Amino acid sequence: MGQAIQGRRVVGLISGTSVDGVDAALVEITGTTDDLQITLLNGATYPYPEALRSQILAVCAGEPLSMAELAVLDDAIAAVFAEAAMQVQVGYPPADLIGSHGQTVYHRPPQPAHLKGKATPNRVSELGYSMQLGRGALIAYLTGITTVSNFRAADIAAAGQGAPMVPPVDAYLLRHDTLDRCVQNIGGIGNVTYLPAKAKSALLRGWDTGPGNSLLDLAVQRLSNGKFTFDRDGAWAAQGTPCQTLVQQWLQQDFFHQPPPKSTGRELFGVAYLEQCCQDAAPYQLSAADLLATLTELTAASIADSYQRFLPHLPDQVLLCGGGSRNAYLKQRLQANLESTQVGTTDDFGLSADFKEAIAFAVLAYWRYWDIPGNLPEVTGARRSVLLGEIHLGDQNTA
Template sequence: MNQQLNKLTELSVAPARVIVGLMSGTSLDGLDVALCRFLGAGTETKIELLNFKTISYTAEFKEELKSVSFKSSVDLQKVTLLNAYIGSYHASLILQCLSEWEFPAANVDLIASHGQTIFHAPASLHRLPEYPNATLQIGDGDHIAVKTGIITLSDFRQKHIAAGGEGAPLAVYGDFLMFCSPVENRILLNIGGIANFTFLPAGHKAELVFSTDVGPGNTLMDQFVQLHYPGKHYDENAAIANTGKVNDDLLNALLNDDFFALGFPKTTGPELFSLSYLDAARERSATTGLHNEDVLATLCEFTAVTISDAIKRSMNGLDAFEIYMSGGGMHNPLLVHKLSKLLGKELKDTNALAINPDAKEAVLFAVLANECVSGGQLSFGSRPGLPTVLMGKISLPA
């Protein structure tokens, strides 16, 4: 038997696995690297986060990513080159982290790489009836495997789409395995570039779990700051938005989109919620002359309203649940205050559940890799948007 295939077979039945999880989100700001130890799989999964680091991208590299991301027309040569470059670059960052942590690469069993999303195209967005849901992440897994010498799982979202889903959100699978409680109804709210949440009813009832994107998280606020405040990548501590006032006319125009009337689950991305979306809303509401701080205050309100409305609609009157946050949006005090007020609840973060909230998304993909290699016993039923599948393409280092 091929030595690497034999290693996979041994890993599938081993009592423990060490997995590096990688996440680079739609904010295009850096790579999250989580070193995890797993015991078991499925509902018996036990996770220890051994180390975690976020490595910020340079301003030049961010611009390279922006040039091919979330646009219907881009330079195909650059996409092709970045696919290989990002794979090799992420591999070097993994090796850098392992060296800093004094953890030998030979002791890592698997790498789980999300890749870099450059276009997400669910049918609800592209509206071309002859085409299916689709998504594209670059950062080739073979390059990671060969450069690190570690078996790599990547391109997780394609299987989800092939099985009838939209490729997002995938958080539901990891949230279920990491955070289900026998006694507490929980909402795991992730506010990244796009906001999504998973509802975990008390008890390990996979067939009742619910997950959906809800709309913009930080993406519109971040894009606006980057355009109008050179050198800033986001509104740190909501310092700018706190000096502005919400404009109801602009808010109502932002909320006036067919996406928000769609049923759950659904998915979206910066392809819809872009500066063009904001500009169109400002034109419709005659607010093109609005001060920047008022625009940011309104965008923050927009994110808060869409998240709270989606949670209220989904819960259908149920009030007995706790909310645990992750993602960059949890560091925005104005947004968190607005959400808490709209939902009438204290918002916690996943530190309360023993997982660093900044590491959660990277850990999620490590969970998906662990399930792909050693799990496969779960069933989420046959509901639309939540197929029961094992995800991740396997790249061997030799």
């Protein structure tokens, strides 16, 4: 779509599995891959209206919708995303491009026949399926800005997981010359990017590690009778003592033993999973704080366990991002599970921990605009590199 690749202002948008609201990042991007440069101009989180958030969570939990209701929900989410895109630009020149991940409401990884390595799926069900609401066409229409959306579809069509999407961006922004790093996002679901030192020839890797904040947030809402939606700083959990016997029992779940590539969501680590955890915990007569501490330990221990199982060795550094990076107790427990590894946040290395995922989708949109493939087959399991995202032209497009 052009020749020179420099100086584009792009808005990245995402709402994760915690369904807290829309994270919006306005960034200035130059370069392409090895020379990629990012400047965060503005970032903010725009909460969903409570009624809309409740509806999204209900749909994620399996509540049925008619097609008419699905269309209304799709448009309502797109309207919130469009408003977030406009608000984050206030005080700045208009953006050239928007990259919107949308709101995931359903994710089904590829079925076992594909994971066992069949050369050509002979049934549609062997491909994965993922649905993100908040259609890009409406965002482009409401903002007048060209919008890239539906990023997962092309990777899934190439027999990939469609997730995680951010490892290639992490690779260009956070890889170190001599240190091995893991960039660990802790949203509703946790996902990791393994970045071996540039001096090594080892492959990058990435996968979903399991629950991040999903079970914690659901438990807080349950234990507080809806008064609170999350455990700020992990303060409630920090008052309890984790039941390590339960944690070890939960770590026997099949997902934790499945080798990458792999992805997951609330379909597994959601309401039903929490209910089972509560049933498992009943004989131990845990206090509310003990239960939260134990669920927090599950998140920390599952991350550490996945590193030990699937990496050649533990990393020198772990860089946290996402909402869980602000949970001081969770960070403390992760450090305890990774004694020899330095645990910090991406903030410590110049990349916003709060808005890294939104920044990543700004970059993915930028790459799509310039016809640069955005997936990593070694991470998602796709058969080839592909362009990610569908382009919807805006009336005021200046890119």
